[in-house]
Amino acid sequence: MSFIVGVRNFLLKILYRIARPIIFLMDPEDAHYMFKKVGVFLGSNPITRSITSLLFNYEHKSLNTTVDGIEYRNPVGLSAGFDKDGELTSIYPSIGFGLAELGSFTGEVCPGNPGKRLFRMVKSKSILVWYGLNNQGAEKISSRLRGTNFGKLRVGINAAKSNITPEFDLQDSIDDYVKTMQLFKDIGDYYTINISCPNTQDGEPFVDKNNLDALLIAVNQNRVDGRPIYVKLAADLELDEINTIVDCCVAHKVDGVVLTNLAKPSHNQEFIKQELPYHKGAMSGLPLQRISTNVIRHVYRRTRGELTIIGVGGVFSAKDAYEKITSGASLLHMITTMIFDGPQNINEINRGLVKLLQEDGFKSIAEAVGSRNPLPKQKHEPASEEVKNVA
Template sequence: MDLFALRNKIIGFLYRNLAKKIFFAIDPETIHDQTLLLGSFLGNNPLTRALTSLFFNYQNPTLRQKILGIDFKNPVGLAAGFDKNGIITRIIPNVGFGFMEIGSITAEPYAGNDTTKLTRLIKSRSLVVNYGLKNKGAEEISKRLKRENFKIPAGISIAKTNSPKTADVRAGIADYAKGCEKFIDIGNYFTINISCPNSFGGEPFTDSAKLDKLLA
């Protein structure tokens, strides 16, 4: 067994038998927020970044791919929804991810749905997600991320602001455009999130004619 395999076995064992037990004893939204704070702290210091790499990172030239002009160091990325406000972009490369998707971000900020935002379904090993696109909004997030020099490709996931004001198709398209404009010079690609089920007005742009209008 090589050193990386041994390291990963130990980390996996510690995760299953220690970290996961602690995480699951805590409310899921609280532990999500705490993990983000820890990630932000670890990312702000070269020493903690190097230590994180020692525990989690892995590089191998055979994993590299160039797609649409973007260099990916490996094909495993962090999906949208974990780092909604882009506060852990400095540590994610050291955790071993090949790319990261920030958001989903909306043109206007949203504090999140009033009901419980995350519920664990332990038996089916899943989560019920009801954040409703909680995020600090395109203006604030883009201002902060403009100063960042991303070490791996970053996708910006833009969604429609969760509000009755964006329910109309025209207003919805204007809202997406407003969100995207703020990130023109930030990151490597956009993802357009058209399928947030727990937001106002449902998913109008999953209809192909409306999606064509949005993309145009």
């Protein structure tokens, strides 16, 4: 069966390779809009859903995983930013996703930044994003999604602060997140609190510990039973800043972190400099791959696995996905691989993960989490010499 799926994926990959130069002639934002329209159509009725499923889906029981009490059919998820208005949930299971993070949604309607705001960097395998949180706003989107049965898809609600003013006001900002949380209190399976959009007018004020403390207190007051809360971090933080944020998350009993958001070119050496198309925005894909994995490794060790990690950034293959899992990630998000490699790559990654698990003798994703990132000894743990002496 896996062989047949492999042949199917290979053929689809060739087809996408042929189509890609034509797709890449389109303006990137127009292409994004067109693919969303196609997705809405394919998800609109059982016939197109079944055909899509036949072409793109893949199931294997070793991919089933339970994280923070939520059962996922596989750990491969769509990252926030592709489905900014939550319009495509009916088609994701047929494409092979185990989860999809919708949004970012903001408390107020948000037009996003003006002008051209999406750019391809083909040689760097990256998208430069200058969207600025464009979405229809939490009220409209939640009223459309309320009562939707997402079936086997697990759904994350990504809440960000409205990008409509350059002035930062702490209480207004917290109210904005809380508004989205309350409107989505009976929609979806987990929340992500996005404190790391690189394209907002007032920067990233929740890197500050006092601001983050205040936000997480409010978030906790609006918790929904059985619904984990994750915080999404930026890619360009100093080590001290990462430590402050994750320690704060542990202190406030947040369930986990999403690592990481887009990479700012000014803080990044992992792309072809001549290819940078615009002086604003931040990069997805390959320039982020190594950095996000390093952050995952660090956070997993610092928190000793106490925080769930959703790994995101430059996952293009099962090997990339497995590296993030064995570094400490329990779930994965991705976007850029769909643009560069095609949608069949989602199930190809899942198929490859099954093989990699088997090669390492693991029966489940959970067994592989952090397996190549051994935790340091705790200070109060007796060293092995001491243990020997006692014996």
